[in-house]
Amino acid sequence: MPEQHTAFSIEAMMKHQQTPLNQQQLRPNLTFYDLYPPTKDMLAEVSQSLSGANPSLHPKYFYDETGSALFDRITRSPEYYPTRTETGLLTDYAEEIHARLGQPQIIAEPGAGSCEKVRLLLDAWQPRHYMPVEISRECLLDASRQLAGDFPNVHISAVCADYCQTIAMPDALTQSGQVVFFPGSTIGNFEPSARADFLKGLHNLAGAGGALLIGADLQKANTQLNAAYNDAEGLTAAFNLNALHHLNRKLDCQFDTANMRHVAFYNSDHQRIEMHLECLCDQHIQLGERSLILNSGTRIHTENSYKFTEQSFSAELIAAGFKPLNCWTDPQNLFSLHLAQA
Numbered sequence: 001m002p003e004q005h006t007a008f009s010i011e012a013m014m015k016h017q018q019t020p021l022n023q024q025q026l027r028p029n030l031t032f033y034d035l036y037p038p039t040k041d042m043l044a045e046v047s048q049s050l051s052g053a054n055p056s057l058h059p060k061y062f063y064d065e066t067g068s069a070l071f072d073r074i075t076r077s078p079e080y081y082p083t084r085t086e087t088g089l090l091t092d093y094a095e096e097i098h099a100r101l102g103q104p105q106i107i108a109e110p111g112a113g114s115c116e117k118v119r120l121l122l123d124a125w126q127p128r129h130y131m132p133v134e135i136s137r138e139c140l141l142d143a144s145r146q147l148a149g150d151f152p153n154v155h156i157s158a159v160c161a162d163y164c165q166t167i168a169m170p171d172a173l174t175q176s177g178q179v180v181f182f183p184g185s186t187i188g189n190f191e192p193s194a195r196a197d198f199l200k201g202l203h204n205l206a207g208a209g210g211a212l213l214i215g216a217d218l219q220k221a222n223t224q225l226n227a228a229y230n231d232a233e234g235l236t237a238a239f240n241l242n243a244l245h246h247l248n249r250k251l252d253c254q255f256d257t258a259n260m261r262h263v264a265f266y267n268s269d270h271q272r273i274e275m276h277l278e279c280l281c282d283q284h285i286q287l288g289e290r291s292l293i294l295n296s297g298t299r300i301h302t303e304n305s306y307k308f309t310e311q312s313f314s315a316e317l318i319a320a321g322f323k324p325l326n327c328w329t330d331p332q333n334l335f336s337l338h339l340a341q342a
Contacts, residue, residue: 106178199320237262
């Protein structure tokens with residue numbers, strides 16, 4: 001993600017809750033905590049990021065209900081290998097991971113999305129507690145309700161929050177010794193300095209005796225990477241453009257989305273995929289009471305996705321205070337799944 005955006009402060013999440021909390025007991029084994037940030041904060045952040053010399057948007061704006069549904073479709077597209085590859089690794093090694101961790105009872109998942117991958121761990125591990133954290137309220141409610149019905153012996157504490165901002169978590173949820181589950185290639189969305197801070201935050205969230213199970217996409221041929229972010233069906237393009245639809249709905253920014261183009265390519269110098277939205281004409285947008293013009297040809301940088309080697313990512317885990325325990329990869333060496341102890 002672009003550097004000017006605040007990294008997820010999990011350490012700050014673990015402070016005592018100081019503000020009123022919307023807490024609902026939706027089922028005997030499901031508690032919903034609504035910590036969603038106010039719209040005025042969204043406006044301030046969007047105004048700042050679009051007004052810079054290199055306009056950008058935080059990747060979290062992909063994810064409203066529509067964006068979450070689009071991403072689920074992307075993960076099933078022929079070109080997008082990370083999800084099915086990681087799912088295969090989790091399926092093959094869930095029991096081995098569980099044994100190596102000494103049968104953990106608590107799983108926390110920042111950025112849980114539709115909570116699909118964690119089902120593999122809930123099936124294999126049968127923990128007593130699961131805490132998904134997700135910005136899309138509708139997606140989180142749907143996923144957590146389904147999980148609560150499918151896993152009646154697991155207590156689910158669903159937290160609706162922007163995990164890229166400083167938030168305070170309820171005392172009941174700040175437990176040490178838990179497994180932090182961070183699947184997918186999301187860790188690659190962070191700039192290196194922000195990624196280092198984020199990994200340290202994951203270390204704090206895991207707590208004494210805890211662990212991290214995290215996915216990291218691996219470096220590979222440029223053609224395969226470019227195809228994964230430019231699928232033939234146009235799902236990734238729609239997902240990218242949905243950030244603007246989301247802002248139009250929430251903030252009435254008045255983006256002319258028909259005159260914006262999805263651009264994604266592998267930057268070999270930085271070893272990352274870059275996603276942009278290019279203006280095909282001058283864009284006159286509204287940011288509250290302020291107007292802003294983005295000239296034709298301007299690109300809004302919406303996401304980076306860094307690619308790693310097994311060795312380079314293990315080194316980053318060590319720098320964040322983790323002790324790497326194991327790394328699993330698929331036969332084609334497309335994706336890696338790392339287990340590390342806090």
